[in-house]
Amino acid sequence: MPQYLKDDKNLLSPTGRIKHAAQIMSNTRPPRNAWDPNNDFPSGLNDIINKGLSFFKKPSADGNPRNIFIIIVLLLLGVAAWSSIYTIPSDSVAVVQRFGKYLKEVPSGLHLKLPFGIDSALIVPVKRQLKQEFGFKTPGATDPYQSAPGNNGHQETQMVTGDLNAALVEWVVQYRVSDPSKFLFEVRNPSQTLRYVSESVMREVVGDRTVDEVITIGRQEIESEALIKMQTLSTKYAMGISIDQVQLKNINPPRPVQESFNEVNQAQQEKEKLINEARRDYNKVIPLALGEKDQRIREADGYRLKRINEAEGDVARFNALLTEYSKAPQVTRRRIYLETMEKVLPNIKSKVIIDTATNNILPLLNLDSGSITMKQGAQK
Structure with a gap:
């Protein structure tokens, strides 16, 4: 180590060396490349620069590395890169x-x-469908607001109907995040707020109906009305949530009267079953009878029209014959006779033709039919 470094104890520290180097450089010519072998820096300044560069490479007297500064810089760069990419x-x-x-x-x-x-x-998650359960819990759910905290799930289901009866109502609300900025910044704890809104709306809708409607026939109307009211309140409160579906699960009366309600439901179901069977038989028999009635009426109308047309045709034919007969009686009489015989004779199987001028005839034996047929001609 140079003598001037030994004489000045401040130069033993890194800060002292840097200050000493700056003082020397301020009294010399403009700085040049310290790594240029042809430079003409003073030998003392070269020693200081070389010592400064090797300071971070050599271990200190207590064994700690001198390049801690480089490690810190690399760590900062790594943390910056890690925290800037997502x-x-x-x-x-x-x-x-x-x-x-x-x-x-x-x-x-x-x-x-x-x-x-x-x-x-x-x-x-704006494309994922989220849900909240009321009255029950799905095992393995990761969303803390999917079910009621603690043992409050049973209290959520206890409701009073419009006819002052009690009912245990379980339901599910399925929703999506439609506006992330409103979901994060407009309302504090929007998922918990949605639970309060859903419970309030369901109690209002159930309270407007009787217990029979809630348990049996009014489920679909309750779901539709609750969905509309929940969406209206979500929009009013700027929660950034879109309600997709409200679905009722189990609706039961309180446990002390549950057996009686089950018997009533079974009787009502049996009643509906008998009514449906009667309607089935009615729809099967009545249309068949109506069809047969229409068929008989059409057949009667057809027969009536047929007889009327035939009678009118016979009258028209007779009038036409009468007109022709009045013009030529002999000719018309003979033509009618011939036309009549033309229709009658083809239907007779056995024919016996006798000359009218014959005075005596012999009896004829009809061997085809097994009987004797005898015909005589009329005398003029």
């Missing part, structure tokens, strides 16, 4: 905040942000 799943978007203030929304994929907590990204 990935968003395909079913989500990220809400970016800068120093806690809303900045923008970014879609799914790989993105960059300012490191060291300057920018922060909150991932919101």
